[in-house]
């Protein structure tokens with residue numbers, strides 16, 4: 001299932017995690033936070049906001065309806081956000097309202113050929129790599145590296161089957177039957193900290209930490225492009 005064709009059609013309705021910064025979370029965010037064992041407000045502050053200067057240039061993979069994108073835009077009043085998705089996210093994110101500070105790319109592959117080289121201070125995704133198999137993630141990490149400025153950071157949530165074992169598959173909303181199925185038939189393919197560490201290094205990134213420890217079910221990796 002997590003082939004590029006599956007990813008293209010699966011999320012065409014526009015995936016929404018609610019307003020990640022609102023004091024009162026909506027139904028979707030309540031449900032997602034319960035399943036993943038996380039506070040999205042805390043994830044945003046500790047994994048994203050701490051790295052953003054007001055004029056930062058940010059690249060986001062897979063914004064969907066833009067829950068994280070809107071929070072990022074609020075934190076970079078003099079900066080710029082470019083988003084890359086298999087869906088035409090302009091319909092949800094309305095870039096015309098951001099005076100050139102938001103650029104939405106509709107893509108067909110993991111090449112990142114539409115975004116400039118050596119341009120971004122920060123590369124972010126949430127709810128994206130957990131649906132991509134290892135080959136796709138390796139491609140994404142390799143092709144996105146030259147887009148980030150030397151010294152720039154990347155932070156990505158991803159699925160972690162070792163954490164799922166400890167946290168509980170049912171509690172995490174991931175069918176336990178996936179353990180008997182190959183990655184091309186499931187929407188939460190195999191991954192863990194050791195694998196992410198290894199593929200990120202092979203792609204040329206320096207791994208700061210394989211997991212920030214902010215989500216009980218999943219991991220969040222922090223990477224740096226070496227200066």
Ligand SMILES: C[S@@+](CC[C@H](N)C(=O)[O-])C[C@H]1O[C@@H](n2cnc3c(N)ncnc32)[C@H](O)[C@@H]1O
Nearest residue numbers: 011015016017062063064067085086087126127
């Ligand atoms: C589950 S949604 C998450 C949306 C949003 N990040 C959130 O957390 O609310 C995943 C999004 O990532 C996009 N996506 C997944 N893999 C992708 C890839 N390899 N390249 C571009 N977009 C991708 C999907 O089209 C979808 O819009």
